[in-house]
Amino acid sequence: MVYYYTSNVVSPSAFIYVGKDKVENEDLIKHGLECDVWYCNFHADNLSSAHVYLRLRDGETWDNIPEDLLIDCAQLTKANSIEGNKKDNVTIIYTPWSNLHKTAGMATGQVGFHKQNLTRKIHVPTRLNPIINRLNKTRVEKFPDLRAEKEEYMKKIRREERKQREERRAAEKREKKEREELKWKKEHAYDDFLNEENIQQSSNQDRDPDFLDDFM
Incomplete structure (x- = not known):
């Protein structure tokens, strides 16, 4: 008792x-x-x-x-x-x-x-x-039943620990994805300025031969 x-x-x-x-x-x-x-x-x-x-x-x-x-x-x-x-x-x-x-x-x-x-x-x-x-x-x-109570308590503790591990893994996965996305953005920050279309627009080699006539 x-x-x-x-x-x-x-x-x-x-x-x-x-x-x-x-x-x-x-x-x-x-x-x-x-x-x-x-x-x-x-x-x-x-x-x-x-x-x-x-x-x-x-x-x-x-x-x-x-x-x-x-x-x-x-x-x-x-x-x-x-x-x-x-x-x-x-x-x-x-x-x-x-x-x-x-x-x-x-x-x-x-x-x-x-x-x-x-x-x-x-x-x-x-x-x-x-x-x-x-x-x-x-x-x-x-x-x-003290033995049964302890077993049930330990099951609860293991469930909580498992949930915490899963939450940590999910958080680590999100953080890793965010770091990779940030790294990719930094590495490709100037891609839009260097693509072929922008190069063509900023170059004189494909302009009309009479392009300079306006300045004569």
Whole structure:
């Protein structure tokens, strides 16, 4: 089971989802999306915690998330940590999904990072019940097929990439044609002045023998 929340502190609204338990966290880690532009992972630093994922919106990256949305995610992470929910001054770490590192020796639900410099922290002084209550009102329980969702997402990404490649090739073809046409025009700019008809009109060799009589 996965819990889905809607955060309305931004427009359009953002979607946050949380694994029900550490076993569910394993599936979220395994079947997360490849592109780190879409998801971030939050978890309580050195405390047991649910993994909270944020689906990034178009044009948004993990390092430019609006402050209010960051606070929503951090508060939700704190609230879903058995230990962290009871404590003040909790630090929440967040990182792109692609930076999560899972090895065979790790416990269920445990995860590390490929690169520590791709992590950031946000300090949560205390639980803010108005935020948690607002988010809980939007909570929906689902049983998604995470593997199928990822496959569908990757198909969409491949379609978009293919479309972009085709558009680039078409643009390059147009630019090449325009360059060739411009080059041809430059090389033949004076052709009209040098054709045989103009040469004949500007030459005296084919004029009437009495042509010069008018000047005598």
